[in-house]
Each structure stands twice: as C-alpha cells, then as structure tokens.
Amino acid sequence: MSDRHNEYDITHFFCSFGHMNSKEKRATVTREDLARATLVTITNNIGSIARMCALNEKIERVVFVGNFLRVNPISMKLLAHAMDYWSKGTLKALFLEHEVRNSIN
Numbered sequence: 001m002s003d004r005h006n007e008y009d010i011t012h013f014f015c016s017f018g019h020m021n022s023k024e025k026r027a028t029v030t031r032e033d034l035a036r037a038t039l040v041t042i043t044n045n046i047g048s049i050a051r052m053c054a055l056n057e058k059i060e061r062v063v064f065v066g067n068f069l070r071v072n073p074i075s076m077k078l079l080a081h082a083m084d085y086w087s088k089g090t091l092k093a094l095f096l097e098h099e100v101r102n103s104i105n
Contacts (some may be wrong), residue, residue: 004069047093049097054091065096 020026021083050062062083069076076095 026073040078043073043078044082044085047079047085050079050093051083051086051091060090061092061094063094063096069095070097 031093050064054060054062064076064079069079080093080095083091
C-alpha cells in the first residue's frame with residue numbers, strides 16, 4: 001500500500017481498504033499507509049461530487065479554495081487528478097492562492 005514511487009494511483013488506494021479484511025495484509029500496513037489511503041479516498045470523493053455539480057450546471061472549470069489546500073500540495077494534486085480522472089479530461093481543477101491575515105490595531 002505504500003507510495004514507494006511517489007505516484008497517486010486512485011484505483012490502488014481504493015482497493016487498499018479492502019485489503020484490511022486480510023489478517024496478513026493488516027500486519028504489514030503502517031499508520032501512514034492508512035492516512036494516505038484515507039486522504040486519497042476523501043479527495044477523490046470531493047472531486048467526484050465537484051464533477052457532478054459542474055456537469056449539472058454546465059461549468060467547465062472548478063475552483064477549489066481554502067487554507068487546508070494552500071498548505072497541502074498532496075491534496076491539491078489528488079483533487080486535480082480526481083477531476084481529470086472522473087471527467088475524462090473535460091474538467092480542470094483550479095486552485096486559488098491567497099493569504100488571510102487578522103490584524104489587531
């Protein structure tokens with residue numbers, strides 16, 4: 001389940017949770033493997049939902065924003081891949097870069 005080659009293969013991670021039914025597989029899994037598989041599953045679901053909404057509204061580009069994404073390049077890469085995968089390349093994920101600062105006078 002480890003990401004040995006630094007590639008993010010959606011199919012690989014979806015089936016990784018299925019391996020948890022096997023006692024032998026559970027013995028070889030690290031917490032990092034489970035965390036990565038969870039992140040991939042969640043971001044893939046977000047990408048799939050965003051794609052469905054974009055299709056319903058006839059939108060060609062989806063913009064993702066938020067502090068979590070700004071500090072999490074892995075999630076940005078996964079969302080971009082999920083949008084490309086689920087839309088068969090017809091939708092592009094865009095990400096806004098911004099800073100939010102609170103000022104106390």
